[in-house]
Amino acid sequence: MGALDVEQRGTDGRAPEETGTSPIEVRGLAMKYGPLVVMEDLNFQVRRGEIFVIMGGSGSGKSTLLKHLIGLKAPAEGSILFEGEDFFEADEEARKGILRRMGVLYQNGALWSGLTLAENVALPLEEYTDLDTRSIGEVVSLKLSLVGLRGFESFYPTEISGGMRKRAALARATALDPEVLFFDEPSSGLDPITASRLDDLILQLRDSFGTTIVIVSHDLASIFKIADRAIFLDIKEKTMTAMGSPVSLRDSPPSDEVRRFMTRSSVLGPSEDSDASRDPKAQDRRDDP
Amino acid sequence: MAPEVRREAETLIVELVGDWELSHALPRFGPLLENDSQAPAARAVDFDASNLGRWDSSLLTFLQQGMIHCEAHDLEFRSGNLPEDVARLLELARAVPEQETDRTSAGESYPAAMGAGGLAAWDGLVAAITFLGEVTDSFLRLVLFRLRMRWRDFWVVVQSNSSGALPIVTLISFLVGMIISFLGAVVLRRFGAGYFVSYLVGYGMLREMASLMTGIILAGRTGAAFAAELGSMKITEEIDAYRTLGISPVDHLVLPRVLGLMVTMPLLTIYAGFIGILGGMVVAIMVLDLTVTQFTGGLLAAVTLSDALLGVFKGTVFGLIIGLAGCMKGMQTGGDASAVGKAATSAVVLGITLIIGANAVIDWLAVLLNV
Numbered sequence: 105m106g107a108l109d110v111e112q113r114g115t116d117g118r119a120p121e122e123t124g125t126s127p128i129e130v131r132g133l134a135m136k137y138g139p140l141v142v143m144e145d146l147n148f149q150v151r152r153g154e155i156f157v158i159m160g161g162s163g164s165g166k167s168t169l170l171k172h173l174i175g176l177k178a179p180a181e182g183s184i185l186f187e188g189e190d191f192f193e194a195d196e197e198a199r200k201g202i203l204r205r206m207g208v209l210y211q212n213g214a215l216w217s218g219l220t221l222a223e224n225v226a227l228p229l230e231e232y233t234d235l236d237t238r239s240i241g242e243v244v245s246l247k248l249s250l251v252g253l254r255g256f257e258s259f260y261p262t263e264i265s266g267g268m269r270k271r272a273a274l275a276r277a278t279a280l281d282p283e284v285l286f287f288d289e290p291s292s293g294l295d296p297i298t299a300s301r302l303d304d305l306i307l308q309l310r311d312s313f314g315t316t317i318v319i320v321s322h323d324l325a326s327i328f329k330i331a332d333r334a335i336f337l338d339i340k341e342k343t344m345t346a347m348g349s350p351v352s353l354r355d356s357p358p359s360d361e362v363r364r365f366m367t368r369s370s371v372l373g374p375s376e377d378s379d380a381s382r383d384p385k386a387q388d389r390r391d392d393p
Numbered sequence: 394m395a396p397e398v399r400r401e402a403e404t405l406i407v408e409l410v411g412d413w414e415l416s417h418a419l420p421r422f423g424p425l426l427e428n429d430s431q432a433p434a435a436r437a438v439d440f441d442a443s444n445l446g447r448w449d450s451s452l453l454t455f456l457q458q459g460m461i462h463c464e465a466h467d468l469e470f471r472s473g474n475l476p477e478d479v480a481r482l483l484e485l486a487r488a489v490p491e492q493e494t495d496r497t498s499a500g501e502s503y504p505a506a507m508g509a510g511g512l513a514a515w516d517g518l519v520a521a522i523t524f525l526g527e528v529t530d531s532f533l534r535l536v537l538f539r540l541r542m543r544w545r546d547f548w549v550v551v552q553s554n555s556s557g558a559l560p561i562v563t564l565i566s567f568l569v570g571m572i573i574s575f576l577g578a579v580v581l582r583r584f585g586a587g588y589f590v591s592y593l594v595g596y597g598m599l600r601e602m603a604s605l606m607t608g609i610i611l612a613g614r615t616g617a618a619f620a621a622e623l624g625s626m627k628i629t630e631e632i633d634a635y636r637t638l639g640i641s642p643v644d645h646l647v648l649p650r651v652l653g654l655m656v657t658m659p660l661l662t663i664y665a666g667f668i669g670i671l672g673g674m675v676v677a678i679m680v681l682d683l684t685v686t687q688f689t690g691g692l693l694a695a696v697t698l699s700d701a702l703l704g705v706f707k708g709t710v711f712g713l714i715i716g717l718a719g720c721m722k723g724m725q726t727g728g729d730a731s732a733v734g735k736a737a738t739s740a741v742v743l744g745i746t747l748i749i750g751a752n753a754v755i756d757w758l759a760v761l762l763n764v
Contacts, residue, residue, distance in 0.1 A: 174637045203639030214630035218546070228638050230541070276634075 125188035127152055127284050127316045128173060132182035135168050142168050145343045146182070148335055150284075155310055155317045155330050157350070159365065160337030166320040167211075169337065170288050173318065174208050175199065186284075204232055207277030211288045213269035215261040221248060221272045222257035228279045247275040251305065267298035274305065278315075285309065287319040291326045299323070303330050324368060328354075336362050396455075398425050403436040404471075407459070409445045413452035422458035426466075437469035442476055453482055460487070524721045527643045528651065540644055542652075550653025554615055558661060561610055566598075566665035569606050570672030573597045577673075578680045587681040591691035594673030599700045603666035605752055607658065608711035612744035616719035619650055620740035623723025624733040632724065642724070651716030658712030659705045666704055699764050707755055711748050718744040 126149040134144035142165040150156045160166045171177040172184060175191045183190050186202045194202065215224050225244045229235060235243070248254055251271035261269055270290065277285060290306065291299035303326050309315050321327055327334060328350050336346040336353065338361050346353055346362045357363035397408040405426060426438070438459060445452075456472075456479065463470040472480045501509075534540035577590035623646060626632050635642040670692065677683045722740035726732045758764075 176633055176636060200639040203637060206637070208634065208637045210630040210634060212629060214634040216631050216634065217626070217629070227640070231638070231640050 125185070126150055127187060128318065129185040129188075130173075130182070131185065133169075133172065133179050133184060134181035135165055135172060135177070136180040137168075141180075141342055143337055143342055143344070144181070148344065148347060150316060150318055151333075152316055153310065153314045154332040155306065155319065157327050157331040157334040158318065158320045158337065159322060159327060159334050161322065161339050161365065164337040164339040166322070166337060167288055170286060170318075170320045174206065174286055175203065204280060205283045206286065207280070207282035207284070208286045209270065209273050209277045209288065209290060211292055213261065213266075213273035215269055215273055215276065217261050220258050220260055221253060221264075221275075224261070224272065225276045225279050228276065232280055243279070244275075247279055248272070250278075251275045267294050267302075270294065270302060271305070274302075278309065281313065282315065284316045284318065287317065287321070289321055289323075290319060291321065291323045296325075299326060300329075306330055322365075324366070336365065338362075396420060396425060398428075400435065403434075405435045405438050405468075406441050407438060408441045409452070411444070412446040413448040413455070415449055415451045417451065419451050419454060422455055422462050426462070435468060437471055438463055439471040440474050442474055442479075445476065448476075448479070452479065453486070456483055457486060520725060521721060524643075524724065525717070527641070528647055528717065528720075531641060531643045531648045534644075535648065540648075542648055543645055544649070546645070546649035547653045550615075550650050551657050554611065554654060554657040555660065558611065558614060558657075559664070561614065562607055562661055562665050563668050565606050565610055566603060566668040567672035569602050570594060570598055570669030570674075571676045573602065573669070574673035574676035575680070578676065582681065587677075588683065588687065588691060589695075590673070590677050590681060590683070591688045592695040594670055594677070595692045595696035596700060598669035598673065599666045599696055599704045601704070601752070601756075603669055604658075604662045604704045604707035604711055605748065606669075607661045607665045607708060608715065608748040609745055611654065611658065611661070611712070612715045612718070612748060613741050615654060616715045616740045616744040617737040619716065619719030620723040620726070620736040621733050623647075623720055624726030624736040627724065627726045628728060628730070628733065647716075647720040647724070650720055651713060654712040654716040655709055656712075658715070659708040662704050662708030663701070666701065703755075703759055703764055707752060710751055710755065714747045714751060715744045718747060 128150040130146050130148050133146040135142040135146075146169070158166050158169055168177065172179055178192050184192070186206075189198060189202065191199060191202055215221070216227070219227065222241070222244050225247050226240050229240045229243055233240075244257065245254065248257060251274050253268060253272055253275065256264060256268070256272070261272070264272070287306070290302055294302065306317060306319070307330055310317050319331070331350050333348060334346075334350050334353060335344045337343075338345040338359070340361065346358045350366070353362055354366040357366055363369075396410065399406050399408065407425065426435075440456075456475070460470050460483070462468070472483060475483075531540060535542055573594050574590055577593040578587060581587050581589055581593070623632070626646070632642045632646070635645060674685065674688045677688050678685065719740040722736040722743065726736040
């Protein structure tokens with residue numbers, strides 16, 4: 105497949121950003137493990153203040169793409185620009201500056217197991233600010249309150265549930281009020297109610313702080329609830345084959361693979377619960393910007 | 394189950410008869426078509442499943458072979474007459490194309506395997522040098538007060554390797570002291586020089602065995618623990634979490650551990666030397682009928698401060714080696730649970746190997762410098 109004109113494929117009807125740089129811009133990215141090509145020819149921009157979802161089947165390279173976006177893995181080809189600056193071309197100080205402006209919520213929280221929840225949230229503040237211990241304590245308390253974990257400051261990650269760990273990790277990821285937040289499968293391993301609460305929290309973060317949010321997910325219910333735009337990584341084509349709002353991708357899928365993904369149907373036919381993605385409330389919400 | 398093949402114009406019809414179950418032998422697809430020599434050559438393969446009985450994965454395997462065979466021989470594979478369930482399962486099996494991977498194939502040539510091994514060794518060397526560079530950089534920043542190390546982690550390492558390691562160090566050192574003394578008793582008594590066993594025990598423990606045995610104990614105990622701890626943190630993405638916050642995991646995880654060991658190893662070496670001498674003295678008194686005064690007199694006459702300091706120096710170096718080996722293997726852990734075990738094992742092997750190598754080098758330098 106040749107270079108993908110993403111805006112042409114996008115069917116969300118929004119005009120591309122005209123002013124300023126995108127928080128994240130991916131140009132001709134190829135991801136490889138040794139000689140194995142995972143994905144290639146990836147081109148997209150994440151708009152400021154949007155919730156952008158990277159979708160795709162298992163093994164399609166979603167998490168690998170996230171690792172590239174957060175600077176853990178260098179591109180085999182192409183570049184990733186963060187506020188117009190190439191992370192992998194930047195010097196160490198500039199890289200630190202970029203990392204300072206982003207937060208990451210890992211799939212399993214990745215809280216530092218040897219530290220309490222308060223210490224986990226405090227560490228980025230200690231590293232990057234000149235706040236005194238008391239002020240840091242107050243910020244930590246606020247961040248934990250926002251995720252509903254007030255009172256758990258002295259708990260270690262192993263002493264709380266999976267959902268609480270994710271919320272604590274979210275408190276840590278937002279400790280420095282990042283401009284861009286990355287989430288790796290935020291709803292994995294969570295029951296539907298807890299997952300929905302986390303979705304609400306993500307929406308709240310975007311709406312209140314204007315944070316740009318990039319999420320790797322294949323949880324359709326969550327995608328339809330929170331995503332402004334999404335891209336689809338096609339494991340067969342080894343590139344992105346669709347970009348647009350979830351509703352538009354479901355209603356006008358550019359390929360069979362996207363249609364099957366968005367309607368939860370396999371090559372054997374649609375599953376019985378595929379209509380779950382057709383939540384009218386979610387559709388209304390997406391259609392009404 | 395044995396399929397029959399008949400021909401209709403340019404189409405070969407494979408008749409699927411009876412029950413197809415994995416408990417029976419699986420027929421091969423290719424040989425079935427080899428007997429067809431009629432002209433013109435067949436263009437398609439179709440199936441007649443009208444007499445098909447029960448079936449399971451054996452039928453699907455046979456049909457999958459058929460699809461591959463047809464692809465290879467430019468024949469059209471028609472699944473239209475197969476039961477609908479079978480056709481859908483076949484479609485499912487073919488839905489995702491075979492992935493190209495970088496996994497070494499079984500038939501890779503010896504030179505290619507050698508080349509891959511060489512490249513892997515080179516990568517390992519580069520990774521080790523990079524790691525040492527990162528640790529050196531962190532250490533220099535610490536010395537220049539440009540790094541805020543978590544001293545709590547440092548003290549945890551000191552505590553767990555001091556009081557925590559004392560029982561095993563005591564036991565091993567005492568026994569090693571006894572062994573050296575037994576050895577001396579057997580050999581020296583033949584020459585009527587049993588009195589000099591204190592020389593042997595003093596030299597042996599303070600210059601060599603105290604630091605070496607403590608190093609080996611800590612390589613197995615602490616080096617493996619470092620590798621397992623950091624390896625687990627790698628798997629649970631805790632180390633990635635440091636990196637994506639722009640915080641050096643070396644500053645926070647490696648430096649406190651390495652410095653902690655560099656502080657405790659010399660102390661443990663002094664302690665091990667003392668306990669080893671005690672063990673040697675017990676044997677000297679019991680086997681050679683020496684008195685405490687005779688033993689300590691001989692010891693003090695023979696052993697100098699430089700012998701003890703050489704042992705302490707070795708202990709410091711060994712602490713550095715064990716800490717670096719354990720942390721490096723932990724930081725380089727792969728992505729699954731078994732990788733943690735491998736990292737711990739290789740940390741111990743690497744630690745002990747390097748300790749013994751370093752011991753030989755230090756001894757050689759000590760001889761050259763007359764220490």
